[in-house]
Amino acid sequence: MIIADRKPIEEIFEMIKEFDKILIVGCKGCVTVCNVGGAKEVDILAAILKIGRKKKQKPLQIDEKTLERQCDLEYIAQIKDTVNKYDAVLSMACGVGLQFLAEAYPNQKFFPAVNTKFFGGATAHGIWEERCAGCGICIVHYFGGLCPIARCSKSLMNGPCGGSAEGKCEIDKNVACIWDLIVRKKMEHERLDDLLDITPAKDWRSAKDGGPRRRECKELIK
Amino acid sequence: MNDMKSGSRLEKVLKAGHFAFTGECGPPKGANVEKLKEKMSPLKKNVDAVNITDNQTAVVRMASLAASAIMVSEGMEPNYQMVCRDRNRLAMMSDILGAYALGIRNMLCLSGDHQKFGNHPEAKNVYDIDSMQLISMVKQMRDKGEFLNGEKIDDPPRLFIGAASNPFADPFEFRIHRLAKKIKAGADFIQTQCIYNMNKFRKFINMAVDMGLTEKCYILAGVTPLKSAGMAKYMASKVPGMDVPDHLIKRLKDAGKGKVAEEGIKISLEQIEEFKQMKGVAGVHLMAIEWEHRVPEIAKRAGMLPRPAV
Amino acid sequence: MSEVFNPQILAFCCKYCAYAAADLAGSMRISYPANIKIIQVPCTGRVDIIHLLKAVEDGADGVYVAGCIEGECHFVEGNIRTRKKVEYVKEILKELDIEPERIEMFNLSSAMGPRFAEIANEMTKRIIKLGQSPVKNNKGAK
Numbered sequence: 298m299i300i301a302d303r304k305p306i307e308e309i310f311e312m313i314k315e316f317d318k319i320l321i322v323g324c325k326g327c328v329t330v331c332n333v334g335g336a337k338e339v340d341i342l343a344a345i346l347k348i349g350r351k352k353k354q355k356p357l358q359i360d361e362k363t364l365e366r367q368c369d370l371e372y373i374a375q376i377k378d379t380v381n382k383y384d385a386v387l388s389m390a391c392g393v394g395l396q397f398l399a400e401a402y403p404n405q406k407f408f409p410a411v412n413t414k415f416f417g418g419a420t421a422h423g424i425w426e427e428r429c430a431g432c433g434i435c436i437v438h439y440f441g442g443l444c445p446i447a448r449c450s451k452s453l454m455n456g457p458c459g460g461s462a463e464g465k466c467e468i469d470k471n472v473a474c475i476w477d478l479i480v481r482k483k484m485e486h487e488r489l490d491d492l493l494d495i496t497p498a499k500d501w502r503s504a505k506d507g508g509p510r511r512r513e514c515k516e517l518i519k
Numbered sequence: 520m521n522d523m524k525s526g527s528r529l530e531k532v533l534k535a536g537h538f539a540f541t542g543e544c545g546p547p548k549g550a551n552v553e554k555l556k557e558k559m560s561p562l563k564k565n566v567d568a569v570n571i572t573d574n575q576t577a578v579v580r581m582a583s584l585a586a587s588a589i590m591v592s593e594g595m596e597p598n599y600q601m602v603c604r605d606r607n608r609l610a611m612m613s614d615i616l617g618a619y620a621l622g623i624r625n626m627l628c629l630s631g632d633h634q635k636f637g638n639h640p641e642a643k644n645v646y647d648i649d650s651m652q653l654i655s656m657v658k659q660m661r662d663k664g665e666f667l668n669g670e671k672i673d674d675p676p677r678l679f680i681g682a683a684s685n686p687f688a689d690p691f692e693f694r695i696h697r698l699a700k701k702i703k704a705g706a707d708f709i710q711t712q713c714i715y716n717m718n719k720f721r722k723f724i725n726m727a728v729d730m731g732l733t734e735k736c737y738i739l740a741g742v743t744p745l746k747s748a749g750m751a752k753y754m755a756s757k758v759p760g761m762d763v764p765d766h767l768i769k770r771l772k773d774a775g776k777g778k779v780a781e782e783g784i785k786i787s788l789e790q791i792e793e794f795k796q797m798k799g800v801a802g803v804h805l806m807a808i809e810w811e812h813r814v815p816e817i818a819k820r821a822g823m824l825p826r827p828a829v
Numbered sequence: 830m831s832e833v834f835n836p837q838i839l840a841f842c843c844k845y846c847a848y849a850a851a852d853l854a855g856s857m858r859i860s861y862p863a864n865i866k867i868i869q870v871p872c873t874g875r876v877d878i879i880h881l882l883k884a885v886e887d888g889a890d891g892v893y894v895a896g897c898i899e900g901e902c903h904f905v906e907g908n909i910r911t912r913k914k915v916e917y918v919k920e921i922l923k924e925l926d927i928e929p930e931r932i933e934m935f936n937l938s939s940a941m942g943p944r945f946a947e948i949a950n951e952m953t954k955r956i957i958k959l960g961q962s963p964v965k966n967n968k969g970a971k
Contacts, residue, residue, distance in 0.1 A: 306924045337879070344882035349925050351886065351964045450633050451603070451644070455651035455700065457693070458630040459685035459712060462759040468635045480693045493696060495655055495704050498608065498648045498667065 298418055299327040299391045300425045301334065301411040303342070309387070310349055312408045313357070316384035321410070322376070322398070323363035324390035331425055334389030334411055336363040342389065342410060367394025373401050380405055416447075433503025433510070439491070441482040446499075448475035454496040524661065524707060525679040527624035528596045529568040531829035532802075533708065533737045538795055539802025540823045541598060541710070541739060542566040542814055544590075546581035555586055559595060561811050565818040567826055568596040568625055570710070570804070574605060577637025584614050588621040598681060599623045602631025607647035608656070608667055615657060619676030627681040627710070628653040651704050654682055658705030680705055684738070685712040686723035688760035695726045702736040709736055710804040713743035715754075716762040717793060728799040737801035740794045744807055744817065745783040748772040784817060791821040836890040836956040838864050840949070841880070843873045845903040846939045847895035853942030861949035864956075872896070873934075874907020881918045881932060888965045891956035893933040895948060901938065908936060928959050 313319055321339045328334030343359045350357040360383070365372045367390035380386060380398075385406040388395040392413040399407045415427040430447035437444045446452045450468050457476030460467030464477045483489050501507065523530060532539050542562045547554045562569050569590060573583040587597035599618050601611060618626065630650045634642045648656065656667050657680050664675035682701045686694050698709065714720045720740070727733050745751045748771040755763035767786060774782035787805075794800045803821075807814050818824050842848040848869045854861060870876060873896030884892045894915055896908035912934050919929035933952065937944045 306921070340879050341882060344879060344886050345921055345925065348882065348886045348927070348964055352925065352927065450635075451630060451646045451649065453630065453646070453649040455649050455697075457688070457690075457697075458650075459683060459688045460632065460759045461689050463689055467759045468633045474689070477690055480690050484690075484692065489693075489696065492693075493700060493703075495651055495700060498652045498656070501647065 298330055298416070298425070299393070299413060300331045300415050300417045300427075301328055301391050301413045303333050303338070303389075303411050304409065306345060306349070309342075309346070309408075309410055313346070313385060313387065316357070317355075318358040318360075318382075318384050320360045320362060320376075320380065320383045320386045322367065322386060322388050322390070323361070324365075324367045324388075324394050325363060326366045326368070326390070326394075328390055328411065329363075331419070332423070334391075336361075339363055339389055342387070366390075368397055370397070370401065373397055377402070431504065432499070432501070433507075434500065439496070440479045441486070441488075443475055443479050443482070445475055445479065448473075454499060525624045525677045527568070527679045528829060529598070529625050529708070530679045532567045532827060535827070535829055537827045537829075538823075539737070539739060540566050540818065540821075540826065541568045541570065541802065541804045542811075543570040543572065543804070543806045543808075544586075544811065545572045545575055545808075546583065546586035548578070548580050550581060552589060555581065555589060556593060558811055559590055559593060561814050563593075563595055564826060565815050565824065566805070567802075568598050570598040570600055570627065570806075573600040573602045573629070573631070574637070576632050577604065577634040577639070577642075579638060584618055584621075584623075587618065587623045591622040596625065597623055598625040598627050600627040600629060601653070602629045603646050603649055603653060604631035604634060605645055607645055611648070611653065612656070612660065612666055615660060615676050615678070616672070619678060624677075624679060625681060626657060626678045627683065628657060628706075629683050650682065651700060654680055654701055654704040654706050662705075679707050681708045681710060682706040683712065684709045685760050686714075686720055687712060687716065687762040695723060695730065695732075698727060699730060699732055702732055706736055708801075709738045711738065711741040712760060713741040713806055714790065715745075715751075715767055716764050717790065719762060721797070724797060724799040733799040733801070738799060739802040739804040740790075740797075740800050741804045741806060742787050742790055742794075743805075744787040744810065744813070745771060746810065747779050747783070750783075784813070784820075787817065788821050791823075795822075834957055834961060836864050836953060836961075837888065838862075838866065838891040838893070838952055838956055839884045839889045840865050840867050840952075841870055841873060841876045841892075841894045842867050843896045843903070843908070844869055844871050846897040846901075847873075847935075847937060847945065849939035850895075850937055850941050850945040853939070854945045857942045859943055859946045861946040862953040864953055865949045872902065872904040872907035873911040874902070874904055876911050876914070878914050878918055881915070882921070885922070885927070885931070885962070885964060888962055890959075890962045890965075891931045891933075891952055893935060893948070893952050895935045895937060895945070898936045898938050927963055930955060931959060931962070 321343055323334050323336050323339035339361045343361055380402050387408050387410045389410045395409050416429040417425045417427040420426050432446045450466050461474040461477050464474055466472040466474045483492055544558050571583045571587045583600050587599040590597040628650050634640055659665050660675055661677050664672050684698045748768055751763050751768045751771055754761045771779055791803050794803050873894050876894050881892055902908040915934040918932050922929045935948045
């Protein structure tokens, strides 16, 4: 799941201050699941913006629409007849959705109402944590199903470092040291030997470091 | 050079079986060469080699490469430290060649504190390779004469490779294996994090001896003199991976006004005596943080002077 | 001579406790301000963030939610969840530079007729002190 967080209200007001008629577009995908950009949150944001603008005596007309997904050309086509009727559009989807919209409708101005943060999942109701860094070559099976690239602050592949204390990362007491977990898991399964060989330097070409990425499914391409 | 890996003074001292004694020096927060030379001078002839830190605690200081080169020109031997936080493999290999070209012969490969601790927490995290991979890379450059990608190096750097070990970090049971791993990767010498819990360290070094690690690698025990009970308490609670027993804090508290610093030095001297006798310990690494001017006195009182001729 | 400010206050009351208490206050002939407009809900858990915001948007000077005593919610936890929503809306109001005290949550049992009236009086006094909602149209109604 792509996890995002709503931008501070101040920032959103600043983005739309010149406009009087806007569309807020939500997404039923990841941002609905992480309670930040679905239909419910679109409603709430619309109410907040209207209250703020009413207070400033500069009323704002807001229309709302929530699409199945904003990262799909078929779904974003659904707003093609109305999208240009607004001064601007606020998208509550992740950075992907926003860019799909901007590319599909080059004559309209799109603004992000959320900050896209990471790939993660809900570890408890209302709490989401990062799990994957999208490095392009998955190796979690070497580490007991735990990813050191995404979950170690230093992305160590031969950890832990000397800053691991009581199972916590040196950067924050609330952050678990993933290497502590990896080592303990290996010890529990009596597979500590797995960690005694040196994991060689990573090839970062498959990650963002190698440039913007693309995937093709040849049998589907027309 | 015969069977010397680097021919550095530190290597010669350890190989000859002498008890090594190294110090530490942090470069200035500026290009102030005079200040750097001032900091270094109390260490001259009192230690075998001096660690030059690399943006320690992620605070920007003069490059360890430059400060190490200045130290060489002053007739002293640096232990050039490199952390993985700020450089990718290209910059690292490039700096390593530069270091060797400038007369540097010892190198320490460290992970580095996260930039969150430092004065530029907004910086991008590099960590292209980790300390284990760095050790292995330097060994490949030295022994195979190859860059990481296998290409030949024109006049390979022959450095004495060092690494750090923290016997007190978690998980404790794994620390000895991590030490073994670093030695397998190519570490020639190890400096430990500063030790206060002698019992715990004794256990650790015994394990190292039993595993045959001390025959493959020279282990130097870290010592940092405690200046006050406050410092001891701070290290015990605020520095990750630090183990300071209560009886030491008490000793400092009970020392009496004006006598605390002396008590701190006494504790360090007692430790150094013990390390001299401890099987598996090849030397001591003294980290007299912001107390460099007391190093000559400590060296003398610890019976470390004169340093052996090699 | 200053005009009397008659605040418009919305009260979301749960059927099992708060609304029952309101009924009781009525039968006990305890009076409470007529400004309070009661909306009955099966449980305060039914009240969502959007309801509170809409009330503010439409010009309510004050809004409160009255539910069962914590631990005694007829639907187990509805009141506890809604307290969190009320706290969230207070934070939003702060960010909008509107007094967070305009929104509140209260807990009482169905037997507490007098308490219901007390709450109504308390909120009315509070809102009169705070004045008209800054969201109301300033053209027209003073």
